[in-house]
Structures are given as C-alpha cells and as structure tokens.
C-alpha cells in the first residue's frame with residue numbers, strides 16, 4: 683500500500699515538474715485572443731476540442747496534432763514558433779500544416795505558442 687502511494691506521489695511530482703518547465707506565463711487577454719484565432723484558423727484541422735479531430739482530419743493523410751497532449755510541452759519554443767510561422771515543411775513535418783506568417787502578426791504567433799503550452803498541460807482549458 684505504501685509502495686503504491688509513493689509511486690503515485692512521485693508520478694504527480696514528475697507531471698508537475700514537466701508542466702512547470704513547459705508553461706510560459708500568458709496574460710488573460712492574450713489567452714482569449716489566441717483562443718479566438720485558434721477557433722478561426724486552426725480548429726478545422728486541430729478540432730474545436732483541440733484534440734486533433736477537426737472537420738478536415740478524417741481525410742488527411744497526416745493527422746493534425748492533438749494539442750491537448752502533454753508532449754506539446756516538450757517541443758522547444760523556437761520550433762513551435764517556426765512551424766506556426768512557416769508551416770510543417772519548415773521543420774520537416776507535413777505540408778498539410780500551413781504557415782501563418784501572412785495571417786498572424788509576430789506577437790500573435792508568440793501568443794499562440796504560449797496558449798498551446800497552456801492548454802496542453804494545464805487543468806483550466
């Protein structure tokens with residue numbers, strides 16, 4: 683019994699530590715703005731639920747990423763920015779992930795990265 687408790691306590695600490703590293707602080711209004719942009723530009727592939735199950739996803743040869751996955755927290759900030767700015771090909775991923783530099787400002791792209799770190803690993807989505 684003690685062993686089981688110890689194990690789960692340890693697991694909790696690991697999860698917390700992983701999230702603390704991944705999450706950069708994001709202001710409320712920045713969060714709300716990114717959320718709107720996401721609904722407009724990203725949801726058709728990544729899903730209104732941010733789970734990769736957008737309306738386009740069933741017919742796509744490469745599945746859009748599930749943005750609720752904790753793995754998102756392990757992708758370095760620079761790489762996240764690059765794929766959103768320049769698209770999948772720029773980081774050797776699928777061309778089906780478009781680049782958004784002509785649509786979103788630099789500030790909005792950075793805000794989106796913070797937003798994604800926030801939703802991947804935090805409770806209050």
Ligand code: HEC
Nearest residue numbers: 723724727744745746747766770775776778779780782794
């Ligand atoms: C037309 C469909 C489509 C749209 C729209 C789209 N994506 Fe993607 N996205 C993809 C696909 C497909 C992948 C997976 C690429 C791969 O794994 O090769 C992806 C991957 C990503 C990744 C990479 C995760 C990783 O594992 O490196 C990020 C971040 C991302 N998208 C963010 C966004 C954001 C933010 C938007 C909106 C501004 C957006 N995407 C809009 C299709 C789309």
